[in-house]
Structure formats: C-alpha cells, structure tokens
Amino acid sequence: MMKRDKKEEEEGGANPFYNLEKSSVLQEARTFNETPINTRKCCHILTKILYLINQGEHIGTMEATETFFAMTKLFQSKDLTLRRMVYLCIKEMAYIAEDVIIVTSCLTKDMTGREDQFRAPAIRALCRITDTTMLQSIERYMKQAIVDKVHSVSSAALTSSLHLAKTSPDVVKRWVNEAQEAVNSDNIMVQHHALGLLYHIRKNDKLAVTKLVNKYTRHSLKSPYAYCLLIRIACKLLEEDNAGPMFEFIESCLRHKSEMVIYEAAHAIVNMKNTTAKELAPAVSVLQLFCSSPKPTLRFAAVRTLNKVAMKHPAAVTACNLDLENLITDVNRSIATLAITTLLKTGSESSVDRLMKQISSFMSEISDEFKIVVVQAIRSLCLKFPRKHSIMMTFLSSMLRDEGGFEYKRAIVDTIIGILEENSEAKEAGLAHLCEFIEDCEHTVLATRILHLLGKEGPRTPQPAKYIRFIYNRVILEDAPVRAAAVSALAKFGAHCDELLPSIMVLLQRVQLDMDDEVRDRATFYLNILAQHQKALNSAFILNSLQVSIVGLERALHHYTMEPTETPFDLKSVPLATQPLQELSKPIMEASSGPKSTEKAAASRQDVYAEQLASVPELANLGPLFKSSSLPVELTESETEYMVRCIKHTFPHHLVFQFDCTNTLNDQVLENVTVQMENTDDFEVIRSVPAASLVYEKPGTTYTLVRLPEDPTQVTTTFTCTLKFIVKDCDPNTGEADEEGYEDEYVLEDLEVTVSDHVQKVVKPNFAASWEEVGASNELEDTYALASMKSIDEAVKSIIQFMGLQACERSDKVPDDKSSHTLYLAGVFRGGHDVLVRAKLAFSEGVTMQITVRSTDAYASEVLASAVG
Amino acid sequence: MGFLSAFASWLGMKKKDVNVVVLGLDNSGKTTIITKLKPAEARTQDIVPTVGFNVEKFQTKALAFTAFDMSGQGRYRNLWEHYYRECHGVIFVIDSSDKLRMMVAKDELTLMLENADIKMKRIPILFFANKMDVRDSLSSVKCSNMLELEKIRDKPWHICNSNALTGEGLEEGINWLTDQVKDILTQKKK
Ligand SMILES: Nc1nc2c(ncn2[C@@H]2O[C@H](COP(=O)(O)OP(=O)(O)OP(=O)(O)O)[C@@H](O)[C@H]2O)c(=O)[nH]1
Ligand SMILES: Nc1nc2c(ncn2[C@@H]2O[C@H](COP(=O)(O)OP(=O)(O)OP(=O)(O)O)[C@@H](O)[C@H]2O)c(=O)[nH]1
Ligand SMILES: [Mg+2]
Ligand SMILES: [Mg+2]
DSSP states (O other): OHHHHHHHHHHHHHOTTTTOOHHHHHHHGGGGGSSSOOHHHHHHHHHHHHHHHHTTOOOOHHHHHHHHHHHHGGGGOOOHHHHHHHHHHHHHHTTTSSOGGGGHHHHHHHHHSSOHHHHHHHHHHHHHHOOHHHHHHHHHHHHHHHTOSSHHHHHHHHHHHHHHHHHOHHHHHTTHHHHHHHHTOSSHHHHHHHHHHHHHHHTTOHHHHHHHHHHHHHSOOSOHHHHHHHHHHHHHHHHHSOOHHHHHHHHHHTTOSSHHHHHHHHHHHHHOSSOOHHHHHHHHHHHHHHHTOSOHHHHHHHHHHHHHHTTTOHHHHHTTHHHHHHHTTOSSHHHHHHHHHHHHHHSOGGGHHHHHHHHHTTGGGSOHHHHHHHHHHHHHHHHHOGGGHHHHHHHHHHHHHSOOOHHHHHHHHHHHHHHHHHOGGGHHHHHHHHHHHHHTOOOHHHHHHHHHHHHHHGGGSSOTHHHHHHHHHHHHHSOHHHHHHHHHHHHHHHHHOGGGHHHHHHHHHHHTTOSSHHHHHHHHHHHHHHHTOOHHHHIIIIISOOOBOHHHHHHHHHHHHHSOOSSOOOGGGSOBOOOOTHHHHOOGGGOSSSGGGTSOOSSOHHHHHHHHHHTSGGGTTSOSOOEEOSSOEEOSOTTSSEEEEEEEEEOSSEEEEEEEEEEOOTTEEEEEEEEEEOOBTTBEEEEEEOEEEEOBTOOEEEEEEEEOOSSTTOOOEEEOEEEEEEEEEBOTTTOOBOSOOEEEEEEOOOEEEOGGGGEEEOOOSSHHHHHHHHOSTTOEEEEEEETTOSSHHHHHHHHHHHHTOEEOTTTTSOOTTOSEEEEEEEEEETTTEEEEEEEEEEESSSEEEEEEEEESSHHHHHHHHHHOO | OOHHHHHHHHTTOSOEEEEEEEEOOTTSSHHHHHHHHSOGGGOOSOOOOOSSEEEEEEEOSSEEEEEEEEOOSGGGGGGGGGGTTTOSEEEEEEETTOOTTHHHHHHHHHHHHHSHHHHTSOOOEEEEEEOTTSTTOOOHHHHHHHTTGGGOOSSOEEEEEOBTTTTBTHHHHHHHHHHHHHHHHHHHHO
C-alpha cells in the first residue's frame, strides 16, 4: 500500500492530466458550442477527452453523443491543429457515441478538398465511422483516394481499406484494380500498403496468392517493406505445401541489398517447420554476419532470432558460438543477455557454470523482460542437464529474493515448479525455496499457488512436518485469500499424514476464530471431515476435491432453487469441469510468462454447448450434458461441395450428434437439411432437427438424437450417415433462389461411437487416495499382450487416447531408460461413476499390460476393462 | 488572420460572426443554395446528397455567416435539433416543384418550431421557395399557404422564390435575413 501511494505521487507530479475528472471534462466540452471558437482551449479539451478514453474511462452513450455533437461544431474552424484533433476524437468516439455518421459529409469534403494535411486523416476517420450500409456512398471517393498522387492520401486509403475489409469484405474486393495500380507507386510505403491490401483481398484464393507472389517476385519491387511482406506471404504458402520456387525466392532475398529484407528472409528460413541443414546454412551465416555488425539493431535482431531457434536447431546455432561469445560483453545489455542465454541453451554442461557467473554479474542492470529470458533459458537447461538442477535452483532462489515485478516473479515460480515436477530429486530443494519466498511475497496469486503446491506435494515428502510452520505463518500474517489457501493446504497434511493429524486439528481449531468468513468456513469444513477418520472422505473432499464445472454448478443450483422439491440436490447432475486442452501438450520451454494462462475463461466450451443445446426445443429434457467431444470429426473430404463435421454430445441416456454443415457452392441453396442415420446395435435414432436452409458459405447446424441401448455395457457402434436436403438453384450474384427445388442426398463418412465418448477426464491429484476411496468391490483385472506396440511410450499414448481418461501423477511421461512403467488413469463414466485404471506395462519384444479397473459402478468397470480387448 | 482583417477588427469594423441552420427536405436544393452564396473561387466540386451536415461560410455586406447545411433525408432529420441551440437564424428550403411532399415539409417545419431551443427564441426564419424555374412550380404565396406560414406569430419570417442554379432570388432573401439578424443583435446590446 505504502509503495503505491508513493508511486502515485510521482506520477501526479509529471502528468498534467493526472486526476482528471470525467464529468468536469465533459462539462467543459460544451465550450465547443460557443462562437467564435477558442481554438487553443478547444484543442486542450479534446486532448483531455482523448486522454480519458485512452485511460479506459467509461463514457456512457448519452454523454458521449452529446459531446460528439458539440465537437462537430468545430468543423467551422479552419485551424489545422484543431481539425486534426477533431479527427482523432471522432475515431476514438466512433464506437461509443450514436449517430456518428453525422460527420460523413464534412469528412468527405475534407478528404477530397484542397488541404492535403486534412485529406489522409479525414479518410481514416471517415472509414472508422462508416458501416457496410453507408460504404456504397463513399466508395467512389475511396477508389480515387487509393490511386491519389499524394502518398499520404493513398497510404491512408489503403490501410483504411484493410480495416474496412473486416466488416465489408465484398465491397473492398471491388477495389482490387485500384490497389493493383497503387502497387506500382514509386513510394515505398504506398507500395507496401497496396501489396498488403491486394494480398488481403485474395487471401482465401491460394491460386491467386501464388500468382501474386510469382508476379511480384519477378518484377522486383522497390519497397523493402513490400519485400518483407512478400517473404511472409511466401512463407505461408510454403507452410501449406512445399513448393520449390517459393523457397528459392526467399533464399534469393538473403542477397537483397536492403538489410531489412535480408533479415526477414533469414528469420523466415530459420523459423520454417521443416528445413534441412543445407537450407538452413545460408540463413544462419547471414545472422552470424549481423552478429558482428556495428549497428546494435542488427546485432539485437540476429541474436534474438538465434535465441528463439536455439532449441530447434542447436547445431546450426552452435556454429555461431564464437560470435555469441563476443556479444557477451556487448554494451547493450539486452544483446548480452540474449547472447548468454542462447549459449546456455546450446552450450555443453561444462560451460554452464562460467556462463551463469557471467550473467549474474549484470542481472541487476537488465530489465524484467530480459530477466524472464534468462529464467526461460534456465528452465530449458534444467531439462537438458538434470544434474545441474542444484546450481540452477540456487540461482533461481537468489533471483526470487531480488527486486522484480510480478511477471518476472511468476516466471521464476513457474520455472521452479516446472523443475520440481519434472525432477523428483529437485523436489525438496524447490519446495524449500518456495517456502522461503512466501515468507515475504507481495503477490497474492503466487502465494496461493505455492500454498496449493505445498499442500499437494508436501505431505508426500519424507519430512512433511517441516512445511507446517511455513504454512501456518501465512494463516497468521496474510490477507484473507492467502489465509484460505493456507488452511486448505494444512488440511491436506492432516488428511494424508496420520502422525500430523492431531497438531493439524489444533491449528484448524484456532483458525475457526478467523475474522474472514471464507477462512473460517474452510477450517470448520475440514475439521469436521478430518474428525471422521475415514480415508474415503479424506480423499473425496480434501485430497481430491470437487471436479464439477463452476459455471455448470451455478446453473444447476439456480435451477434447483427455482423449483421447490423434496429430493436433495444431486451433485452428479452437474457437468464436470472439462480439461483445458493444452494440459498435456504444453511445451515446457514456453510454459512461463505471458498473461494467457492466468485468467481462465469463465464458461468452458462445454458450458457454451450446453446452453446452445438447451435452446433447441426438440432436445430439451435429456438431462445434464455429460460430455461434448473435443475435436469435431470431419465427415467429408476437404474441398468438396458440402462440408460436414460432427460433434458428439453425450447425455445420461442419449447421444446428440451436432452436424455443422457448410455449403461451398454459390449457385445452390439447400433447404430442410438433415443427416440421416440408421438404427444399429440397439442404438435407436429418435429424431432429427433440420437446418432450415444453407446458403453459400454460411454454416448451419442440424442435430440427430439417438437413444442409447438398454444394456449398460453396450456403448460402442458405427453409424452410416447420409446428408439429405432439397436443392434450389440460385443466382450466385444476388443469392436469389428458384421457387422449385428437388430432393437430393450426399453420402458421408461413417461415424463411430467409442468408449471415450462415455467418459470424461478428471484429474486426481492424489491418485493413491482415490484408489483406496473407490475400493476393490468392482475391481476387474486382466492381462494383455499388445504385440503391435513398439515401445512403452507408444502404448501409453494409445491407451490414453483409446480410453479417453486423464493420466494422473504425470504417469503419461515414460522415463527413457525404463523397461516397465505404471500408468494411472482417472475419469468419470456417463452417469457420474468414478473410474480408475492402473495399467502396469512391461516391454520385451512388444508390450505386455496388466490392467486393473476400479469403479463405483460394476458396469462401468466392465466397459472399461473390455475396451482394450 | 491577415493584416487587413486584423486592422479592420481593431477599428471595430470586423464583420460579426453569426450561425444559421439550413433545413428542408432532401433534394430541395439546400447545398446548391449555400454553394451559390459563396464566392465563385471557393466553391468545391460537384453537389451530392448531404450525409449528416456540411459547414460553409459566406459573407454579406454586414455579417459573416457560418451555415450548417443539414441533410434532408428522412433518417437524418432527427439530428437537426443538435444544431438549433446556437443559431441566430434558420433558412428553410422548400422544393416548390415537389407538391407531393409539401405536407412532409410542413410537418418538419412544425416539429422544428416546437423544439424547445427554437420555441423560446425570437429568431428570423427565411423560406426559399426554390426551383422556381421548374415548370408548374408553386409560387411563394401558394407555398406560404400550404405551409400555413401565417400561423407563425412570434418570429419574423419571410418567403421568396429562388432559383439556386442561377442565383435568382437568393440575394433578396439573404439581405432580409442579414437585416433581421443585425436588428436582433443590436437590440440585445441595448
Ligand atoms: N479455384 C480456382 N480458381 C481459379 C482457377 N483458374 C483461375 N482461377 C482464379 O480466377 C481468377 C481469375 O483468373 P485469371 O487467370 O486472371 O482469369 P482471366 O480469364 O485471365 O481474366 P482476365 O485477366 O480478365 O483476362 C484468379 O483469382 C485465379 O486465381 C481454377 O481452376 N480454380
Ligand atoms: N431546376 C432546379 N434544380 C435545382 C435547384 N436547386 C437545386 N437544384 C437541384 O436539385 C438537386 C438537389 O440539390 P441539393 O442541393 O443537393 O439538395 P439538398 O437539399 O442539399 O439535399 P440533401 O443534401 O439530400 O438534403 C440537385 O440536382 C440540384 O442541381 C433549382 O433552383 N432549380
Ligand atoms: Mg488474363
Ligand atoms: Mg445537401
């Protein structure tokens, strides 16, 4: 708190707009209505308004509109500065005020007028306030402006067209001739912007893009910016299919006379997905050359690029080692940091100590952003040289103690956590460092995260008792969210370690006097559970907590309270939390930094589906949505007349197949579109919900509802599917369809229903506790020889995919040198029954698997156990 | 500000700035009239239907006018009122060859007169019965009757026939407006 006050004071001194009041500024804006206009004063007020908007101040529609109209009166002044301020404000207010089209004529006049200084900004403002319906009326002026001989006007028109293309692609497409003419401009910016627009217009037509690139690679462009763009376009084409001439073009750019183009080409080549060492070499030598350039920007660009690709192409980057060594002492610390961290990533184990020493000598001089680069390098080093973890841990912990912002601290914490999860030897040291860190940690998010980790990992270490003091200190010293997290962590120790239980009970009793409701409630809750001394309860409510979707729970509870009923609320009716998709695939190198992982979307994809399905009357009353398949199944080849993809939704006793269909023919309209499926294996097709009409390129959805068989063990089948519809021919230009149509059908690929459609992944942080909790009453065990598997790793991957369960305890990662491995899987079967699978795998000429299934439901066990067979 | 005008204003000779709003249905000739009032060299390009409004300046012997030439299309007419508050006068343009829409013009006129910002003020209203050159166009008297101008009691008003293409009739109207505005301004001073 103290810190913040001081900061605010400093800011207040330097910023004249500090402490601006929205209401008084808007009051002042009434000055605009006065005549004659006081130019200076009005400019100043406009600046204030811009400042407020850019500070994120919310301005209501009414007040914004009033201010906007007052501002329009300033058009009577011819003052250059004032008018340009007005343009800026128009752009900022375009989406907050109403009726902003009122300035259309004024802006049109300015954009076509004699004052060149007005023309470009007027175009930008005009395009911002113009929507598709109004665009027709200014189209003529836009076309003229694109080919205007004044460069700034032409550039403004081109870039504005790019923005307009987002909302009115069809209109902007008609300006292709003008854009083409502008590409021939002798101004480098106009050429660049024109090429950008041209590409945007043709983006979806691969043939046209190829032609475009071919054309301009031959007539050499004058603008280096346009060249860079061309390289990027060529790269995209290359990504889609490996066409030879595109690569040749990019490679030839390595010999261009502009450094910008050379760098762009080198950057493109080293970032390509598949490149041979031979292709890579010339690009790397260009970067190597840049490393010793007298220009710091070039050195920076080169070393940054090498840093990024160091893990992918270590051999190529090692070739530059000598040059990188020279950059270690670069006066520009950013360059030095990147050089060292690149060397760390590629260097040998023996050089690690020297480099770490070097970098610690100036850690205090570099900005947080580059400190994060260092942290990331350390993380990849630990993966490469697990034996070095103790040096790294020490280094990281000293970094934790230093000054630094939230992002930086988070990167370090992420890295430490990453290391200790990967490497069990590092676990205790890592936890110790984190314990020390939370003793003095100003970031609530990090403190709660670490406490959660301590609760999860601490009880399973050899000496769990030593963590208790650190955790309990938090309960005494911190604010409520941290205290609550600490309470939960304490409870986990109590639940897992019998010898600590009495002391934990005492501590929790003390917490019952806490001032905060949440903290107190948690303590009471845990105390009552722990007092039962039942392993199953501990596992279900403390060690492995609730798995439901929060949004789903809210909705279900709301629903429950709306309809008074005698029956108690059934937690099984709440949809489960779906696993975030990146869970397993997240590459460890880039796990830290970046705000992307912090805020979870409030409603998951499945919550969205649940809502959509509930709004279709024919699909109501199916019960809670249990699962939606994560990846849609394509039922058509790509680039055929119609595109159909299917998402499977599983309900307690039904399946709903959602077919998303797209009609790619612009001379047809399809009506009454359904997918016909045949009854098979006791799966009964009940009804279809047709898509009323499918017009060109506008996706539509049809559903088919299927009842599951009575026999609870019968869960898999294959459906044949046919798309049925009425075709009406239509005019491709107007979209007007004939009166008469005829029936037609289109055969789709078969659709499979597998075991994984009936189970939902669930993480059990403490698998052993859950295993005991579920118990052996429905246990099934079997042994299989998986002859086709070439390694344990391969077997693990296919078992996970086949069963659709969640791997727990990181058992999906198979150590390289082991010939046996145990895989732990957890999930919930349709109907809300827990299922746990333990698969012991051994490798000797093929994989043998002993699989044990436990479930709260006998049928679920049976289905899962027979799934592999 | 040029030397001469600075000198003039020092002498107290600078022309007084006044605002007028130019109203009327679409296609009635508002933009054409205002353009014609400007000196020939200041006229810009072709005239197209106005979207929103235009600001134009023109001078008479005694006053410097700033005219807010509004768009007459139906969906923009409710935006006129934003420009009522600061105006010293109204120019209302009628297409005298458009008999069919004379009643629409009358409705818009009534709405304008009832607006709080206009109702309270004693400001002059100048009517142009425009397009007098068109065959079968209505005379100013006929227009006046159809719009029931005689019912306007609390504001000075005047109607004259005009042809915006040639400029015929415009001077008469603008001179009247200049005198009226000047009168009101001097009365205020007293
Ligand atoms: N999908 C697809 N697009 C094509 C095919 N042939 C041409 N096009 C696209 O159609 C557009 C016109 O192609 P052009 O080859 O310029 O047509 P043209 O007949 O020479 O036209 P003019 O230049 O007016 O003589 C471009 O966008 C091409 O990429 C084709 O076989 N399939
Ligand atoms: N014959 C004739 N035509 C005229 C006269 N005045 C204007 N016009 C024509 O009428 C048409 C409309 O004129 P504008 O000045 O654009 O009309 P406006 O009232 O500004 O219309 P909006 O801006 O849409 O409200 C143009 O084609 C003019 O040439 C006139 O006195 N006689
Ligand atoms: Mg051709
Ligand atoms: Mg007009």
